[in-house]
Amino acid sequence: MTVLITGGAASGKSALAERLAVALNDGNLAYFATMQISDDECKTRVAKHRLMRAGKGFETIECPFGIPDIEDFAGFDTVLLECLSNITANVMFGLGKKPDETARFILADISRLCQAARQVIIVTNEVFSDGCDYDKLTLDYISALGAINRSIAAQVDVVIESVCGIPVFHKGREAVRNYESVF
Numbered sequence: 001m002t003v004l005i006t007g008g009a010a011s012g013k014s015a016l017a018e019r020l021a022v023a024l025n026d027g028n029l030a031y032f033a034t035m036q037i038s039d040d041e042c043k044t045r046v047a048k049h050r051l052m053r054a055g056k057g058f059e060t061i062e063c064p065f066g067i068p069d070i071e072d073f074a075g076f077d078t079v080l081l082e083c084l085s086n087i088t089a090n091v092m093f094g095l096g097k098k099p100d101e102t103a104r105f106i107l108a109d110i111s112r113l114c115q116a117a118r119q120v121i122i123v124t125n126e127v128f129s130d131g132c133d134y135d136k137l138t139l140d141y142i143s144a145l146g147a148i149n150r151s152i153a154a155q156v157d158v159v160i161e162s163v164c165g166i167p168v169f170h171k172g173r174e175a176v177r178n179y180e181s182v183f
Contacts, residue, residue: 001175002114002156003121006149012165014049017080017123019182022056024119027077031058032067032113034086036094049082064090067109070116079117081110084124084152088145099144106148114155124149126161 003020007013021029031053037043053060058080061068064087081087084106092102114120127142134142153159158172167183176182 001119001158003119003158003160003172003176004124004149004152004156005121005160005162006124006126007162008126011126011162013123013162014082015052015165016160016162016167016183017082017121018052018056018058020176020179021058021078021080021119021121023179023182024121025057025078027118028075029056029058030076030079030117031060032063032079032081033060034064034081034083034090036064036086036090063087065095066091066105067113070112074116076117078119078121079113080121080123081113082123084122084148085127085145088148089141092141092144099140099147102144103147103151107151110148110152122152122156124152 001024003017005013005017005020033046033049035042035046037046050060059076066087067081087106088102091097091105092099097105110120110122124145128146153171156171157175159170161168161170
C-alpha cells in the first residue's frame with residue numbers, strides 16, 4: 001500500500017504518518033529523514049521528530065538528497081518518507097537542479113522506493129494556498145513540489161490531508177478501513 005499525507009505546517013501530518021506506519025507494519029520500519037540540518041531551528045525540529053519516533057521501532061536513514069540505493073533499505077516492510085518538501089528544496093537548491101529535473105529525479109526515486117517496500121507512507125506539505133507573491137526561485141520550487149505531489153497523488157492508493165490533526169480522505173479511505181483506530 002502507498003499513502004500520501006499532506007497538510008500545512010504543524011497540522012499533525014507527521015504524527016498521523018507515524019501512527020499509520022506502525023499500524024500497517026508487520027516487519028521492519030524505516031524512517032527516511034530528508035531534513036538537512038542547517039540551523040538551531042532545524043536541530044530542534046529533528047530532535048522533536050526523533051522523540052516522537054522513540055520506541056516505535058523505526059530505523060532512521062538520513063537521505064536529504066535522494067532515496068538511498070535499494071541495498072540500503074532492503075528488508076524493510078514499511079518505509080515512512082518525511083518529507084517531500086524538504087527533499088525537493090535540497091535537490092533543487094543543494095544540487096542545483098531545475099524544477100523539471102528536480103521533479104523527474106524525485107519521482108524516479110519514489111518509484112524505486114514503492115517497488116522495493118511493501119508499504120510506503122510519504123509526507124508532504126501544502127505550500128500552495130497562502131496567496132502570497134513570491135520571487136521566481138520560490139515559485140519554481142512551488143511548481144516543482146506541486147508537480148511531484150500531483151504525480152504521486154495520482155499513483156498512490158490513499159491520499160490524506162491532515163487538517164488540525166484531523167485526517168481528511170481525498171482518495172482510498174476503503175484501503176485503510178481496517179486501521180480506523182489510527183485516525
